[in-house]
Amino acid sequence: MSKQPHVLVIPYPAQGHVAPLLKLATKIAEHGIKVTFVNTEFIEAKVMASIPEKAEGWSLIKFVSISDGIERDDDRKDFDKTRNTMLRVMPGNLKDLIEKINQSSDCEQITCVIADISVRWALEVAQNLGVSRAAFIPYGPENLALSFHVTKMIEDGILDSNGKRCNDNCYQLSNKASCFSTKIDCVELWHKKLGQLNFKDLVKLSRKEVVKGLPKLDFLKGKVEQNCLVKKVLRIRSNHGKEFENSHFDNFCDM
Known part of the structure; x- marks a missing residue:
């Protein structure tokens, strides 16, 4: 009898990183693959509190947590201190977790680690332990x-x-870059095609001819759709740790 694959998934501890990887983990689990999802203890508490009782697919995932080394009274908004603490503490904690799982049973052994590209140290931990690894990129x-x-x-x-x-x-990264073609010289259309780029920068790109295929645009003819703006904010902006405690996170995972 062949051993069942066991994937360990670890995101960067932030909403915009946890949600996409959680959705990927759910899809993997739906194919009969064992999935262990690793959060920090701080994020784990918020995720567990936000999971609906009948969250489809989430029951297939085993959630575990490791310490990020940040004390309860520490300022998590201090990015440099938070990052340095995580880099110092979390690699060792992840290594200990994988070894503990692998030693528990031959059927439980981790066969692959999928890590957010922002925690690339997790990929190094997997490599040092001889475990297959894959990087996940949550952004465009x-x-x-x-x-x-x-x-x-x-x-x-x-x-x-x-x-x-x-x-x-305004800078051009490559002279080979081209936008998707369009026959409509519409600011609002290009605003959407370029990932909701604000109109000021959009018009600047047009005037400086930075992107091939981008037509001359009239700033006065375009305006942001309020619905588009609201949806963008709800799905992308952080709510200082409370994003897991409201319906927006659940709605995002249901997309």
Whole structure:
């Protein structure tokens, strides 16, 4: 009898990262694959509190948690301190968890680790333990492409060493980039096609001819649809830790 695959999934501890990976984990579990979903203890409590009693697919997933090393009274809004603490503590905790699972039973052994690209240290832990691994990217391809150019943008003086813009300018990453074609020179249409890009920057792209295929646009002819804006905020913006305690998170997972 062949051993059942066992996938361990670990997201970066933030709503925009947990929700997509949770949805992926559910789809994997629906195919009969054992899934263990790893959160930090802080996020785990919020996820558990938000799960409806009859959440479809979530009952197929085993939820476990590990410490992120951040004390209850610490300021979680201090990004640098939080990140450094996680990098110091979480790799060892994840390693201990995987070893504990693998030693419990031959049928329980982790066969693959799927980790958010923002916790790439988890991929290194899996590699060191001889476990197959895969990176998951929760954001769009345009952001991924941008991340590949960060080093060059620092070298060219576009960004400083802290990742902040040196000048308030508009830049073209590649002269081969083209937008999807359209026969309608409509600001609102291009606003949607370019991922809800704000109109000020959209018109700047048009005037500077940064993107091939982007027509000349008239700023005064376009306006943001309120419904579009509201949906964008509800699905993407964080609510300072309370996003798991309201219906917006559940609605997002049902999409």
